Amino acid sequence: MVHPEEVDVIIAGGGPAGCVVAGRLAYADPTLQVMLVEAGANNRDDPWVYRPGIYPRNMQRDGVNDKATFYVDTKQSSFLRGRQSIVPCANILGGGSSINFQMYTRASASDWGVCIGLGASKDDFKTEGWTCKDLHPLMKRLENYQKPCNNDTHGYDGPIAISNGGQITGLAQDFLRAADAIGIPFSDDIQDLTTSHASEIWAKYINRYTGRRSDAATAYVHSVMDVQNNLHLRTNARVSRVIFEGNKAVGLAYVPAKGRTHKNEIKETIVRARKYVVLSSGTLGTPQILERSGVGNAKLLKELDIKVVSDLPGVGEEYQDHYTLLSVFRASNESFTTDDFLRGDKETQERLFAQWETSPEKAVLSSNCIDAGFKIRPTEAELKEMGPEFNELWNRYFKDKPDKPVLFGSIVSGAYADHSLLPPGKYFTMFQYLEYPASRGKIHIQSTNPYKEPFFDSGFMNNKADFAPLRWSYKVNREVARRMDAFRGELTSHHPHFHPASPAATRDIDIKTAKQLLPNSLTVGIHMGTWHRPSEPFDPSKVHEDIKYTEEDDKAIDDWISDHVETTWHSLGTCAMKPREQGGVVDKRLSVFGTQNLKCVDLSICPDNLGTNTYSSALLVGEKGADLIAEELGLKIRVPHAPVPHSPIPSGKPETIPVKR
Numbered sequence: 001m002v003h004p005e006e007v008d009v010i011i012a013g014g015g016p017a018g019c020v021v022a023g024r025l026a027y028a029d030p031t032l033q034v035m036l037v038e039a040g041a042n043n044r045d046d047p048w049v050y051r052p053g054i055y056p057r058n059m060q061r062d063g064v065n066d067k068a069t070f071y072v073d074t075k076q077s078s079f080l081r082g083r084q085s086i087v088p089c090a091n092i093l094g095g096g097s098s099i100n101f102q103m104y105t106r107a108s109a110s111d112w113g114v115c116i117g118l119g120a121s122k123d124d125f126k127t128e129g130w131t132c133k134d135l136h137p138l139m140k141r142l143e144n145y146q147k148p149c150n151n152d153t154h155g156y157d158g159p160i161a162i163s164n165g166g167q168i169t170g171l172a173q174d175f176l177r178a179a180d181a182i183g184i185p186f187s188d189d190i191q192d193l194t195t196s197h198a199s200e201i202w203a204k205y206i207n208r209y210t211g212r213r214s215d216a217a218t219a220y221v222h223s224v225m226d227v228q229n230n231l232h233l234r235t236n237a238r239v240s241r242v243i244f245e246g247n248k249a250v251g252l253a254y255v256p257a258k259g260r261t262h263k264n265e266i267k268e269t270i271v272r273a274r275k276y277v278v279l280s281s282g283t284l285g286t287p288q289i290l291e292r293s294g295v296g297n298a299k300l301l302k303e304l305d306i307k308v309v310s311d312l313p314g315v316g317e318e319y320q321d322h323y324t325l326l327s328v329f330r331a332s333n334e335s336f337t338t339d340d341f342l343r344g345d346k347e348t349q350e351r352l353f354a355q356w357e358t359s360p361e362k363a364v365l366s367s368n369c370i371d372a373g374f375k376i377r378p379t380e381a382e383l384k385e386m387g388p389e390f391n392e393l394w395n396r397y398f399k400d401k402p403d404k405p406v407l408f409g410s411i412v413s414g415a416y417a418d419h420s421l422l423p424p425g426k427y428f429t430m431f432q433y434l435e436y437p438a439s440r441g442k443i444h445i446q447s448t449n450p451y452k453e454p455f456f457d458s459g460f461m462n463n464k465a466d467f468a469p470l471r472w473s474y475k476v477n478r479e480v481a482r483r484m485d486a487f488r489g490e491l492t493s494h495h496p497h498f499h500p501a502s503p504a505a506t507r508d509i510d511i512k513t514a515k516q517l518l519p520n521s522l523t524v525g526i527h528m529g530t531w532h533r534p535s536e537p538f539d540p541s542k543v544h545e546d547i548k549y550t551e552e553d554d555k556a557i558d559d560w561i562s563d564h565v566e567t568t569w570h571s572l573g574t575c576a577m578k579p580r581e582q583g584g585v586v587d588k589r590l591s592v593f594g595t596q597n598l599k600c601v602d603l604s605i606c607p608d609n610l611g612t613n614t615y616s617s618a619l620l621v622g623e624k625g626a627d628l629i630a631e632e633l634g635l636k637i638r639v640p641h642a643p644v645p646h647s648p649i650p651s652g653k654p655e656t657i658p659v660k661r
């Protein structure tokens with residue numbers, strides 16, 4: 001079908017937020033013409049999208065798998081000891097929801113504003129209409145929650161499936177018991193918007209009946225395109241700029257996804273929008289489109305010879321993320337882990353792929369094998385050891401907001417690593433996320449050419465306050481790991497390099513486990529001085545003492561943080577919703593200051609960080625944006641949404657949302 005040259009609403013970027021806006025508006029009124037323009041490929045029926053367990057492959061950067069764009073720090077960072085960090089970002093319909101790790105969490109109530117169950121009034125978004133109380137009905141509207149639950153904060157009729165997936169590994173239960181032993185109690189549900197120090201079986205964006213990933217395009221866009229013909233999808237099309245008449249947005253220009261044209265000419269296609277242009281190209285995409293269109297810091301725009309439509313110095317500033325550290329541990333040979341599958345063992349792969357085809361409702365691949373996790377806050381004693389910079393932040397930001405965790409931790413049943421670099425054996429990985437870093441970065445275009453890389457400064461660790469909680473995080477996670485029954489040592493390459501004589505020095509696989517792994521080896525356990533420091537053999541009744549760290553050990557951890565801290569892929573904040581004079585880019589209705597008919601609807605609008613894996617928040621911002629636009633168009637959002645397609649349904653099970661008509 002030829003695409004229309006004019007529609008009512010055009011949306012740039014098909015990530016979670018863009019898919020919600022496109023799907024909700026199109027479904028609300030079948031006469032409304034809506035177009036969604038996405039730079040990446042269509043995700044529909046792509047088995048490398050919908051099978052949950054293959055998700056690590058999405059981070060392969062091999063020139064074939066182009067489901068992600070990799071943003072690299074333009075300059076070396078002194079805060080990272082001269083390193084340039086890399087932030088992968090989705091480049092496919094569904095955005096992050098098509099490639100992410102599918103971990104389900106939700107932001108704390110005070111991240112938005114005062115909410116049910118939370119005593120004090122805390123309001124990080126500081127914007128009318130955006131308190132947790134305002135947003136809670138929308139949080140419920142998007143969820144098809146498939147776990148047993150003893151609170152009423154979740155939703156059951158929405159298009160996004162949330163469940164435990166096909167299986168929960170034994171390592172998860174082991175982790176929960178060990179976490180409890182160091183003072184992190186188990187809870188049924190820590191995603192109730194207020195719990196900030198407890199552990200749980202960690203839910204996933206996976207449909208428990210079909211075993212498929214619950215991505216936003218399938219839930220919101222394909223569902224509508226299956227039953228109506230007013231939603232026009234254009235994929236492999238990169239939006240270059242907004243078309244303005246004066247300061248009124250009247251359309252979009254897009255170019256082919258790859259700049260391979262003759263003589264590198266820019267071949268733009270223009271689509272006009274009668275009512276709204278919506279930018280949903282994500283935290284790193286949206287500010288670039290705005291700047292190419294003349295919305296941004298006037299000084300920068302003039303330097304690039306771009307006509308200024310609205311002078312907004314905040315565009316591209318205040319980039320935020322969560323910071324990940326991961327430490328890898330040896331697991332007992334009896335443990336179930338995904339290592340053989342990820343390593344490429346043929347028999348294991350054939351078996352697990354076949355299992356997913358025949359029994360997706362209970363298959364290993366119907367899971368991300370990230371089955372348990374916790375949110376934590378430091379104790380008074382721990383705070384004393386965390387230095388003045390973090391204590392200042394604590395007093396200002398965390399102390400009076402008891403619903404805010406400082407860190408998330410979760411266990412992966414396998415090594416989240418390149419298996420070609422690992423010795424044989426089984427592993428588990430401790431993921432650790434700093435939820436509210438004080439550091440900030442920025443992104444700005446360097447050219448009007450949409451194919452030219454922008455200037456990017458992740459800003460990772462450029463505020464000293466972020467070192468202490470990450471150092472604490474490493475220690476806490478190590479204490480949990482050491483107390484697990486499956487623990488068989490530390491993979492020393494994936495830990496800080498402590499002095500070999502330090503009692504804190506890491507110890508690798510114990511000799512008994514190594515001999516089981518390599519029974520015919522002539523070298524297991526040979527004396528090689530400091531090269532070989534095996535763990536003690538496993539003793540189920542051992543009582544553990546916490547490891548003591550010296551100043552020198554702490555310095556080794558800080559260096560390791562600088563060398564290895566990474567993105568959590570949770571970018572937000574570059575087009576903040578706050579007053580214009582404070583660097584704001586959008587108002588409370590998500591309209592871009594100084595323009596007409598132009599909205600930003602994605603995580604770039606967050607004025608402050610959100611303590612969560614951010615898919616839930618991107619969906620929520622999309623739901624809120626859809627409501628605001630629908631209201632202005634005089635429409636009402638229809639619930640439940642169009643039935644989510646799952647065809648071909650592998651097991652013959654019907655869709656999970658029973659649609660009553």
Ligand SMILES: Cc1cc2nc3c(=O)[nH]c(=O)nc-3n(C[C@H](O)[C@H](O)[C@H](O)COP(=O)(O)OP(=O)(O)OC[C@H]3O[C@@H](n4cnc5c(N)ncnc54)[C@H](O)[C@@H]3O)c2cc1C
Pocket residue numbers: 012013014015016017018037038039040088089090091092093094095096097099100101102103104105237238239240280281282283285286289568569570571602603604612613614615616618
């Ligand atoms: C590898 C990875 C793992 C993650 N793991 C989790 C997890 O386990 N749990 C969780 O909750 N969250 C996770 N996230 C985060 C979550 O997926 C994101 O926060 C969420 O997708 C952000 O939604 P968004 O709509 O703001 O933007 P995005 O998802 O970034 O979507 C933006 C879309 O716009 C498109 N685009 C960009 N520029 C243009 C342009 N010029 N023209 C047209 N289209 C454009 C992109 O291709 C993309 O599809 C992960 C993200 C990644 C990348």
